[in-house]
Amino acid sequence: MKFSLPFLLYGLLVIGGAHYAARSGWLASPATEVKNIPKSIRENPGVYRSHYHFLPRWFGGK
Amino acid sequence: MVTANRVPAPAPLACPNCGGRIELRGFAHTRAAVCIQCCSVLDASAAGLKVIQRFDEAVRVRPLIPLGSRGKLQGKTWEVIGFQVRAIRVEGVPYSWHEYLLFNPYAGFRYLTHYDGHWNFVATVRSLPAFTSVRGRKAVVFEGRTYAHFQSARATTTFVMGEFPWAVRVGETVTADDYVSPPWILSSEQDGKEINWSQGVYVPGKEIWQAFGLPGSPPAAHGVYANQPNPHMDKMRRAWRTLGVLLALWLAAVVLHLATSSNQELFRRSYRFAANSPGEHSFVTEPFSVPRTGNVKVEIRTDLDNNWAYFNMALLAEDGSRGFDFGREISYYHGRDSDGSWSEGSRSDSATLARVPAGRYYLRIEPEMDPQAAFASAAGMSMNYEVIVRHDTPRLWIFFLALPLLLISPVLHSFRAMGLESARWSESDYGTMAGFSGDSE
Numbered sequence: 383m384k385f386s387l388p389f390l391l392y393g394l395l396v397i398g399g400a401h402y403a404a405r406s407g408w409l410a411s412p413a414t415e416v417k418n419i420p421k422s423i424r425e426n427p428g429v430y431r432s433h434y435h436f437l438p439r440w441f442g443g444k
Numbered sequence: 445m446v447t448a449n450r451v452p453a454p455a456p457l458a459c460p461n462c463g464g465r466i467e468l469r470g471f472a473h474t475r476a477a478v479c480i481q482c483c484s485v486l487d488a489s490a491a492g493l494k495v496i497q498r499f500d501e502a503v504r505v506r507p508l509i510p511l512g513s514r515g516k517l518q519g520k521t522w523e524v525i526g527f528q529v530r531a532i533r534v535e536g537v538p539y540s541w542h543e544y545l546l547f548n549p550y551a552g553f554r555y556l557t558h559y560d561g562h563w564n565f566v567a568t569v570r571s572l573p574a575f576t577s578v579r580g581r582k583a584v585v586f587e588g589r590t591y592a593h594f595q596s597a598r599a600t601t602t603f604v605m606g607e608f609p610w611a612v613r614v615g616e617t618v619t620a621d622d623y624v625s626p627p628w629i630l631s632s633e634q635d636g637k638e639i640n641w642s643q644g645v646y647v648p649g650k651e652i653w654q655a656f657g658l659p660g661s662p663p664a665a666h667g668v669y670a671n672q673p674n675p676h677m678d679k680m681r682r683a684w685r686t687l688g689v690l691l692a693l694w695l696a697a698v699v700l701h702l703a704t705s706s707n708q709e710l711f712r713r714s715y716r717f718a719a720n721s722p723g724e725h726s727f728v729t730e731p732f733s734v735p736r737t738g739n740v741k742v743e744i745r746t747d748l749d750n751n752w753a754y755f756n757m758a759l760l761a762e763d764g765s766r767g768f769d770f771g772r773e774i775s776y777y778h779g780r781d782s783d784g785s786w787s788e789g790s791r792s793d794s795a796t797l798a799r800v801p802a803g804r805y806y807l808r809i810e811p812e813m814d815p816q817a818a819f820a821s822a823a824g825m826s827m828n829y830e831v832i833v834r835h836d837t838p839r840l841w842i843f844f845l846a847l848p849l850l851l852i853s854p855v856l857h858s859f860r861a862m863g864l865e866s867a868r869w870s871e872s873d874y875g876t877m878a879g880f881s882g883d884s885e
Contacts, residue, residue: 385686389682389683389690390686393693393850396846396850397846400694400842400843400846401697401701403842404701405701406798407796411794413759413768413769413795413797414770419761420764423728424806428726430808
């Protein structure tokens with residue numbers, strides 16, 4: 383046989399997996415889904431408390 | 445009537461040295477015979493038998509296939525009528541191998557060579573190979589196949605037993621050259637007067653044992669023989685061929701992914717942030733529509749210069765049913781020191797949110813900057829930035845992530861194949877993979 387069937391099946395799985403992952407959003411950026419957002423945020427954005435608080439750390443420079 | 449499987453009975457004679465019984469199985473072809481009892485070499489072409497060489501009992505070697513054994517190889521029945529041990533010396537190290545002379549009255553003579561568990565079925569050839577070179581090294585072409593030169597050595601016969609169609613003698617020396625194209629080997633032997641060419645094919649010891657009905661199992665093969673087939677070579681070729689097919693499929697999948705990703709821009713707006721401005725820094729954008737379920741990519745481009753910023757962000761449904769909370773840190777520093785110019789970080793970043801349901805959304809953005817920098821310099825106080833929201837963006841990097849996974853098999857088989865070839869050629873005169881081509885299909 384000119385081709386390796388197990389490798390062909392494995393490769394199809396990898397390519398299919400990549401296609402699925404790209405479509406499904408696998409390894410997308412971490413985000414927290416929140417429910418029931420108060421509509422008042424549009425008038426007063428400050429009332430919203432983000433799950434992603436900035437944590438002070440050292441930044442910058444070589 | 446005589447058939448190939450019923451070899452006529454040999455004529456018995458007596459050894460003039462010890463009186464032992466000698467059977468000449470090669471009939472008129474036999475020019476020299478070696479007494480199986482005393483191992484004296486006898487001239488079989490003389491009237492009666494004449495001793496031409498006496499034997500040193502101390503170097504007697506017992507053949508693994510007894511003389512007189514019959515076996516079927518390559519569709520013909522062969523009888524072992526002679527046995528000799530030959531030796532070469534490479535860099536001062538002696539190496540010896542065994543040669544069995546096989547005879548079939550209708551097909552003639554063949555040889556079985558055995559070295560360290562490796563066997564070859566050998567026949568002399570009628571036509572001469574053509575000399576050529578491969579990568580600047582000696583090679584020959586025979587019957588359309590190119591054989592790479594493997595080794596040259598002076599081969600000396602150190603022990604003989606049985607009968608031979610030439611005047612065999614212990615101490616006989618020839619210059620031997622081996623050319624290989626696994627599983628084939630082409631050998632030339634030159635004794636000063638003539639050159640004899642023979643072609644051998646590698647035969648697993650198990651097949652020899654089965655052919656001659658020998659008890660037990662053949663001696664285990666050690667190392668890699670000159671023309672031993674490389675079992676990884678075929679796997680390697682199949683793996684690379686399969687990879688070709690898979691790369692075509694991979695490319696098709698990438699094209700399909702690109703073609704089916706709308707990469708539609710939903711929102712774009714530029715802002716300015718001043719860290720020292722009083723009041724609430726968070727704000728919300730105008731609403732925009734996500735037309736169907738899919739990913740949403742939020743990109744932020746800044747003009748940061750030796751500074752950092754943090755963006756608390758939330759993609760919120762206008763009807764308040766759901767939201768996606770995330771953050772992005774952007775920093776960009778550069779300068780020049782004794783090592784030259786340097787930079788780290790980037791002025792832009794993006795976040796891709798997976799499977800955002802269709803609907804109307806807006807962004808809540810809350811930028812932050814280094815408060816110390818804000819006090820230190822005017823440049824540290826503010827930045828300009830742009831927010832771009834796209835829907836159904838292609839994510840090609842995942843496909844590129846798959847590429848190394850596809851390469852594992854062919855690369856692994858290639859390493860194995862090359863490892864075996866490296867071991868093979870390390871035993872050659874060249875000590876490298878000079879003739880690396882593996883076994884032909």
